[in-house]
Amino acid sequence: MSFHLYDERAGRLTEFVPLKPDEVSIYHCGLTVQAPPHLGHIRKEVVFDVLRRWFTVQGYRVRVVANVTDIDDKILAKSAAQGIEWYELAYAMELELHRAYQALGCRPPNYEPRATGHIPEMIELIHALIDRGHAYPALDGSGDVYFDVLSWADYGELSNQRVEDMAPAPDADPRGKRDPRDFALWKGSKPDEPATASWPSPWGRGRPGWHLECSAMSLKYLGSQFDIHGGGLDLRFPHHENELAQSRAAGHGFAKYWMHNAFVTMAGEKMSKSLGNSALVSEVTRQYAPRAVRLYLVAPHYRSPIEFSPTSLTEASAQLDRIDSFLERAGAAGELQFDPAQLPAEFVTAMDDDLGTPAAVAVIFDAVKQGNRAIDAGDRVAAEQAMTSVRAMLDVLGLDPHDPVWAARGGDDLSGVVDGLVNLVLEQRSQARARKDWATADAIRDQLAALGLTIEDTPDGVRWNI
Structure with a gap:
């Protein structure tokens, strides 16, 4: 080291x-x-x-x-x-x-x-x-x-x-x-x-x-x-x-x-209780997924100031969705065991440079992009390697969605409940398709799309993303 x-x-x-x-x-x-x-x-x-x-x-x-x-x-x-x-x-x-x-x-x-x-x-x-x-x-x-x-x-x-x-x-x-x-x-x-x-x-x-x-x-x-x-x-x-x-x-x-x-x-001033400009952790984590809040705090360099804004937290939420979408496509699940040698060299270099999290987070998104390309190309080996690499880097930053610390609370915010409800609706759509009730199946798909969900029918089953 x-x-x-x-x-x-x-x-x-x-x-x-x-x-x-x-x-x-x-x-x-x-x-x-x-x-x-x-x-x-x-x-x-x-x-x-x-x-x-x-x-x-x-x-x-x-x-x-x-x-x-x-x-x-x-x-x-x-x-x-x-x-x-x-x-x-x-x-x-x-x-x-x-x-x-x-x-x-x-x-x-x-x-x-x-x-x-x-x-x-x-x-x-x-x-x-x-x-x-x-x-x-x-x-x-x-x-x-x-x-x-x-x-x-x-x-x-x-x-x-x-x-x-x-x-x-x-x-x-x-x-x-x-x-x-x-x-x-x-x-x-x-x-x-x-x-x-x-x-x-x-x-x-x-x-x-x-x-x-x-x-x-x-x-x-x-x-x-x-x-x-x-x-x-x-x-x-x-x-x-x-x-x-x-x-x-x-x-x-x-x-x-x-x-x-x-x-x-x-607004350019240090957050403090005396100035009345504080965003309490308990309040912010009610409005945004806690992992997104953590990403928002982790991504900038620790010696750089962070300007608080809802826009920044919304962007962090979207970034986390991109990562989680890839992990879901790659079939990530369960606790992670990895060798530090599986961490990309660029990530290690960034972290060894005064805890350089901005460059480290950029390496994660590069790996996500490569992993999605591997999935699209049908290269399961490369996709698996990318998935393990991404989860290893997320683990270092405390952001792995399958870490028990998040799973113990049912995931971020109400994600566990949401996942169960969406899967229940998708099961109803599958039953409608099985009995060739195309109107009902299409109506379910359109209603989910109106809520911001995309539905993908694959040989391995139905996948959905926000």
Whole structure:
């Protein structure tokens, strides 16, 4: 394997060399579970699901950890506004996240730790930073603990910024800080916050800072150094910059490589709950087949933004129909077992080039075209080879229609029901033809055509397509 990915610190493609010869360790930041996930959130899940599948096909054991941030300022504010406990809101939204995973065929992480379950590890990490001179308790009696940004000479290395050019966040609380750019490792409890939202610590009751949570959990489950850390582009600064600084300052190698996927935008703006321009996964997958939604998210390069529009999802649905129509003509069915050697060389080259899914998807459509030609020419061997190749490539992208993850739900949307109903009508047409009731048979065919179905009578039986 010669996989290359974009090294954000170096600003160029670099060859990926895992820390262990037979294993790849990946940590990607999960959601702050304050609201249901939208397409912008779930794009990250799909990207890292494809990355995981690709490494697995190449023979690696892949260990994936993705956290859940279940305590946060926004969670506290939204739960208070709804009149429920913060942990009720967090748990309900965590379940929504899992439904979105499942809806788009994402394999669950090997482990999904919650921030609230790792307070001891976070306190231990803060102690290490204080002992090394990189953190300090606030002197105002607030119970806050801050990371001393100026104490870490490499601060800004991930986002390629200089400390002197940085401004403090507009909403940053300046109390007790040595420098306004210092960030919170521990937040002292406030009188207006629920008692359940704080934990005892050497600095008083409080809760962890967001950046600290991910460092503590990734280090606990993947070790002092691991292969890949990722997330959405909006996390690069300050979240991942702060994670990197505090983890390295505490004496850990931390992530060897960083990957960030671009946004899903609406009218050119990043999709977000605060702007009110989000397309919830639960809503979009009611309107479009989940596999089509996944294709829509997979087809562009992960570092390229995606503009959300119904037109794009309709096009993705049509593309998937072309693929599925070929697979049906070729007689594809059942679970797939394939050798990676059956993947076309062009597909492998594309995927090894920083997860180049646009070129990889183009290879799939080329194979579909060749497979249809083979069927038309009566070359069953070539058609079978094309079918296996297409399904192998779809499997890598998580799009194989016969994967149990889709079959367990009866296929995309209501496709299993539709297939049964159409076949029932076609059986009635066959019976009409058998008794030479041509008027009824033709009427059924015309009615199906009016609904957008094409009927083809073949020596092997009747085939239909939308």
